[in-house]
Amino acid sequence: MAAPTAGAGAPQRLAARPSASSTVAVFVLLAILAAALWAFADLRINVATFVDGSHQAVAFARRTLPLDFPPLPEILRLCGQTLAIVILATLLSTILSVPLALLAATTTTPNDASRLGARALIVVARAVPDVVLAIVFVRIFGIGALTGVLAMGLHSVGMIGKMYADAIEQIDAGAPTALTATGATRLQRIAGGVLPPVLPAFVAIGLHRLDINLRVSVVLGFVGVQGIGFAIADSLAVLDYQRGIALALVVLVLCIVVELISGAIRTALLGRAAAGPLRGISGGLSRLVHVRSAIGRHTERRDDGLDLDADLTRDPRLRSAAALVEGRLAPPWDARRISAATYTAITAAVLVASVVASGVSPLEFLEALPRVLASLGLFLPPETAGLFGALLEQLLVTVQIALAATLIGVVLSLPIGALAARNVAPTPGVANAFRLVILLIRGIPELILAIVFVVITGLGQVAGAVALGVGAVGFLGKLVADSLEEVDAGPQRALLATGGSRSQVFFAATVPAGARAIVAHVLYLLDTNIRSATLLGIVGAGGIGFYLISAARVLEFGVVTTILIMIFCTVLLVELLAIWLRDRF
Amino acid sequence: MTGRGRTDGSANGAGTPPVVEFAGVTKRFGPDVLGLDDVSLTVHTGEVVVLLGLSGSGKSTLLRHVDGLQLPTSGTVRVLGVDVGAARGSELRALRRRIGFVFQQFDLVGSRTVLENVCTGALGRVRGPRLGLPTYPRALRREALEHLDRVGLGDRAFQRADTLSGGQQQRVAVARALMQRPEVLLADEPVASLDPESSEQVMALLKTISRENSLTVLCSLHQVDLALGWGDRIVGLRTGRTVLDLPTAGLGRDDVMAVYSGVGADAGALLTTAG
Numbered sequence: 001m002a003a004p005t006a007g008a009g010a011p012q013r014l015a016a017r018p019s020a021s022s023t024v025a026v027f028v029l030l031a032i033l034a035a036a037l038w039a040f041a042d043l044r045i046n047v048a049t050f051v052d053g054s055h056q057a058v059a060f061a062r063r064t065l066p067l068d069f070p071p072l073p074e075i076l077r078l079c080g081q082t083l084a085i086v087i088l089a090t091l092l093s094t095i096l097s098v099p100l101a102l103l104a105a106t107t108t109t110p111n112d113a114s115r116l117g118a119r120a121l122i123v124v125a126r127a128v129p130d131v132v133l134a135i136v137f138v139r140i141f142g143i144g145a146l147t148g149v150l151a152m153g154l155h156s157v158g159m160i161g162k163m164y165a166d167a168i169e170q171i172d173a174g175a176p177t178a179l180t181a182t183g184a185t186r187l188q189r190i191a192g193g194v195l196p197p198v199l200p201a202f203v204a205i206g207l208h209r210l211d212i213n214l215r216v217s218v219v220l221g222f223v224g225v226q227g228i229g230f231a232i233a234d235s236l237a238v239l240d241y242q243r244g245i246a247l248a249l250v251v252l253v254l255c256i257v258v259e260l261i262s263g264a265i266r267t268a269l270l271g272r273a274a275a276g277p278l279r280g281i282s283g284g285l286s287r288l289v290h291v292r293s294a295i296g297r298h299t300e301r302r303d304d305g306l307d308l309d310a311d312l313t314r315d316p317r318l319r320s321a322a323a324l325v326e327g328r329l330a331p332p333w334d335a336r337r338i339s340a341a342t343y344t345a346i347t348a349a350v351l352v353a354s355v356v357a358s359g360v361s362p363l364e365f366l367e368a369l370p371r372v373l374a375s376l377g378l379f380l381p382p383e384t385a386g387l388f389g390a391l392l393e394q395l396l397v398t399v400q401i402a403l404a405a406t407l408i409g410v411v412l413s414l415p416i417g418a419l420a421a422r423n424v425a426p427t428p429g430v431a432n433a434f435r436l437v438i439l440l441i442r443g444i445p446e447l448i449l450a451i452v453f454v455v456i457t458g459l460g461q462v463a464g465a466v467a468l469g470v471g472a473v474g475f476l477g478k479l480v481a482d483s484l485e486e487v488d489a490g491p492q493r494a495l496l497a498t499g500g501s502r503s504q505v506f507f508a509a510t511v512p513a514g515a516r517a518i519v520a521h522v523l524y525l526l527d528t529n530i531r532s533a534t535l536l537g538i539v540g541a542g543g544i545g546f547y548l549i550s551a552a553r554v555l556e557f558g559v560v561t562t563i564l565i566m567i568f569c570t571v572l573l574v575e576l577l578a579i580w581l582r583d584r585f
Numbered sequence: 586m587t588g589r590g591r592t593d594g595s596a597n598g599a600g601t602p603p604v605v606e607f608a609g610v611t612k613r614f615g616p617d618v619l620g621l622d623d624v625s626l627t628v629h630t631g632e633v634v635v636l637l638g639l640s641g642s643g644k645s646t647l648l649r650h651v652d653g654l655q656l657p658t659s660g661t662v663r664v665l666g667v668d669v670g671a672a673r674g675s676e677l678r679a680l681r682r683r684i685g686f687v688f689q690q691f692d693l694v695g696s697r698t699v700l701e702n703v704c705t706g707a708l709g710r711v712r713g714p715r716l717g718l719p720t721y722p723r724a725l726r727r728e729a730l731e732h733l734d735r736v737g738l739g740d741r742a743f744q745r746a747d748t749l750s751g752g753q754q755q756r757v758a759v760a761r762a763l764m765q766r767p768e769v770l771l772a773d774e775p776v777a778s779l780d781p782e783s784s785e786q787v788m789a790l791l792k793t794i795s796r797e798n799s800l801t802v803l804c805s806l807h808q809v810d811l812a813l814g815w816g817d818r819i820v821g822l823r824t825g826r827t828v829l830d831l832p833t834a835g836l837g838r839d840d841v842m843a844v845y846s847g848v849g850a851d852a853g854a855l856l857t858t859a860g
Contacts, residue, residue, distance in 0.1 A: 174692030178758070181652055182765050183682030183709030191714030192705045196694045329726040331698060331718065331743040 025584035028577070029519070032526070036407040039400035043461050045408075060241070060455040067249070068242035070231075078247075079254050082227030084358035085148045086217050090210045091351065092153030093160050094202065100157065101164030107176070108168055108190055122165070126158025127571040129531045130216055131223055131538065131545075132564050135552045138224040140375040141368045145358040148225035152213045160209050167201040168194060200269040207262040214258055215445040218251050219535050223549065228254070229447075236451075236539075248448045256443035382565060383558025391547060391559075395566050398543030401465045401536075402529035408469025409476050409529075410522055416473055417480025424484055424506060435481065442474030450536045461542030468529050468536065476525050483517040523578040530571055603627045603663075604769055604801045605651055610660035612646055612825070620646040621657070622825035628803065633795050635816035635833075636805040637844050643825040644805035648771045651803065652684040653677050665768055682709035685762030689774040691754040695747030699738065699757050702746050703729040706764025732760040736790060752783025759790055770794070772804040776811065784808070788815040809841045 069075065102108045103118035133151035141147045176193035184192065221229020228251055235244035331337055384391065418424050420434035449471050453463035491509040537545020544563060551559040605628040612620035621643050628634050636644040649655040650662050653669045662669040667680050685706075693702045697718075704721040707729070715721060721729075733739045736756040741749060746757060755775055762770055772791060776784035792815050795802045806812050812819055813833055821829030821844035829844050 172690075172692075174688060174690050175694045177654070178686065178688055178692040178761070179705055179708060181654065181681055181684070181686035181771075182706050182761070183678040183680070184705070185678065185708075185714075187714040188708045191716045192708060193694060195716060196696050200696075329723050329730065331700075334743075 022584050025581055028581060032403075033407075036403040039403040040407055040465075043397075043400055043404050043465055045404060045462050045465055057455055064241045064245045066242065067246040068240075069246045069250075070243070075250055078228040078231055079250065080357050081145070082214070082217055082229065082254070083258070084354040084356075085145050085225065085227055086152070086210060086213045087350065087354040088145075088358055088360060089149045089152035089217075090156060090206055090213055091354075092149060093156035093209065094206045096153070096157050097161040097164050098202070100161045101168055102190060102194075104161065104165040105168035107171075107173060108186075108194055110186065118161075118165075122158055122161040123572070123575060124158075125155060125161065127568050127575060128155060128158075128564075129534055129567060129571070130155035131220060131535050132548070132567065134220045134223045134225055135548070135560060136376075136379065139378060139557070140372055141364070143224040143226065143230075144364075145226055145360045146364055146368075148217060148220055148227070149358070149360055151220060151225070152216060156209050156213060159212075160205055163205045164198070164202060167198045167205070171197045204266040204269050207266050211255070211259050211262055211442075214255055215447070216535075218445050218447045219538065222538050223552070232447075245451075248451060252444055252448060255445055256440075259439070259443055378557040379561045381558060382561040383556070384562055387547075387559065388562075391544065391563060391566065394537075394544040394547055395570060397461055398533045398537060398545065398567075399530060399570065401461050401468065401533040401541075401543050402526060404465040405468030405472060405529045405533065406522065406526045408466065409472025409525060412469065412473045413476035413480055417477040418484060418506075420477060420481035421484035431481075434477075438474055438477040438481070440474075441470065442478065444471070444474070446471040446532060446536065447539065450539055450541045454540055460540075464533055464536045464541030464543060467541060468532055471532075472525055472529070475528075476521060479521045480518055483521070486517075520578075520582050523581055527571070527574050527578055530574055531567075534567055602630070602666075604630050604632075604665060605803065606661075606663040607647075607650070608661050608663075610650060610657045610662055612643075612650065612655065613658045619825045620655075621650070623660070624822075624825070624827055625660075626820065626827065626830070628801055630801055631795065631799040633792060633802045633804065633815065633817045635812040635819050636803065636822060637807075637809065637812055637819055637829075637841065638805075638822035639845060641824075642822040644822055645773050646825070647822065648686075648773050648803060648805060651769065651771055652681050652686060678709060682765055683768045685765050685767035685770040687755070687758050687762050687770065687772040687775045689777045691751070691758045691778075693746040693754055693757055693761075695745065697746060698743050699746050699749065700726065700729055700733065700742040702757055703733055703760045703764050706732075706761035709765065729760070729764055732763045733757070735763065735794075736760045750783070752779050752786055755779060755783070755787050756790060759787070759794070763794065767800065770800050770802045770804075772802065774805050774807065777807055784811060791815070809838055813838065813841065 070078075100118050100122060103110075103114045104122060106115065109115040109118070130151045133155055134147055137147040137150050141150070171194065175197070176189050179189045179193040217225060217227055218229035218232065221227060221231070222233040224230070228247060232244050232247045232251070235241075235247065416434055416437060420431055420438055422428060422431045425431035425434065446467055449467035450463060453467045454460075494509075496505055533541075533543050534545040534548065537543040537547075538549045540546065544567065548560065548563045548567075551557075551563065605626070607624050607626040610621050610624045614620050624643075624647065626647075636647060638644050646655060650657060650669065651664055653662075653672060656670050664680065665683055667676070669677075669680065672680055694705070701718040701721070704718065704725055705715075707721070707725050708715065711721070711725070718726065730739060730742055733742055736759055738749075738753060738756055738760070741753065741757075746754060749757065755778075758775075770791070775791070776787050779787065788811055791802055791804060794800055804816070806816075813836065816833050818832050819829065819836065819841060820827055821841070823844065829841070831840075
């Protein structure tokens, strides 16, 4: 019935008519940009501040050097404790995220109510900063590992849950539909058709969050989560910079090592083609096993006089007989199965070691539960202690820091990220060099950047903004590079074929295709920067975080609650704005 | 109207009770789009019915109505004596268990072994979610292996499904459907993604299974030659209406091509050609 209607009545326009909502979206983006520029100017981030700071840096260096490293066993103990807490926290959040994501994804949710409910829980988890959770949990569970595990574990659900839901929605609907057609129930369909294809992505996302949590755990040390951050906080509190900065360097090395390991695992998981060759450790293992199974087959042949596997492929009549051989109902112990089992065993061992090393016990958790109500009572009702005006002012400073940091991050990341993209950089060598720069910046925890800039610019907002801005390059630069590399090569080839120059192709084909993703990433960065700005305020980098930790120290828990509510509302507002904007680009 | 008359005229399965029965089925997608337009169709046990028609003519929609993946806007679909539109929850699942479905894109879980994919065909028979081959009872695994042998892939049981060629994957999908011990087999363009040789193999397999198990098969195709070669009966669809419904015996290529020709011409002229 649908006769093709030609666009005969199309108006003779030479420019497309912009839709009302996308016009508004552009204005909102411009307004955010203007606010960022204003914040940048208002915070007095300029060269003079850095020049003034140079003599402080010299004085600081004098107090820091020589570095005072603790004995090696102590370093290893602290690193082990931090890693254990971070691993358990990430595990907790992945366990919580799987059911939430299944409820939140449109393809697996039973109904709209559960989908919206799960989405709301995920957004709330993201909007409550982990440091805030840690302050609350310290009151309930005391100083220790459990506080850190719960704080990071619950907050991470905000990111992991969302990314899991996205991963579920992205898989091909074919296999789940095929299972529905066999008469499978919803749970059977999810276990058989949805989970297998998303499992590698689930693990990769978890590892990505592990990297982030490792950095966060250092800051959480300042509010009473044990591990290396706690030791740094202790040293800095007594102005022992020789020890504190030495430990910060240890953190730097730890972060880079973990990043490299998790990056390698992620590449292996996501990058390995279905039947592709195994690389690295797993490759060596599988080659070893291959040799051994070949030997095994050889002896089998001598014993039975029949190579079952080989004859099966030749003689179809033998197949049915073979079907009844009990041993063939389970997969053979080939290289792939052995390496899979090895990885499972290693993972299990790491988890057990984490539980032991962190000293977390379920009993501790249960014992603390009766205290929950009493402890939560301390935080109610919200109070302002006559500080509301000052708090609002500090909240504004935090938002300013986040805006300025995002601006700095974008200005630095766009060129660095573009040069790190293999399809944009003039030579592969340039791309690799900039990839390395990004990797190094990613390796440095924001806390350490903040401490460095606090030293150079003194306590206050400039340090926070610059630290976050530079740190953002590690995140945004990589995303910019990845987005540009993922751009479909077709249009670029087409433009090159018309005789376009490299820069013409970049602006006509590469930028438009990558712009949407980059806008989304910048908004996400602003979102995280508000939380991070709060976090860094705790170490003296300006904003409301300083009031938060001060109120917690003097046991003014009503004020803590007020600040929590203020931060929560701000983050939620930005989050909603980001969601609204993302839909319009 | 005329389409229905042809259905009665072609009754080559007369005597056996109908397996699939469409009575005046109309499916609307939104106010303007008609997926199916007053389709009436009766399929008897053991018939191999091939659906022909352009993309968007309603072949997939018709197949999806058979096992309730889509529900009619008006009219009734009865399959194996069950009113599909009225079936809900466990009743619908019980019906789907008796209907195998093979898709154009095979729709296997690529990261799992071939044998596990076949086992998923038995999900309707086991309780609870299953993840991993060892979670299926040994008896089911043995049965799955027999089905794999039947489609000639017993030696591939423990390979990842995505390491097989397209034709092999489609045979695994057929084995998965067989695992349901189906009474009706639906195939939605099962060979559209395959090379000619694999296409012949898959169609031959469907035909053999149909004959040996007296399984009723409804299969949509794009290739007229395959339809004439392997079908007992051809149903032509255009913009959701049945425009042809005849047994393949004695049918020529040109008769069938009429389903595709004269798009935009009025339906009356077409039916004359078809007759």
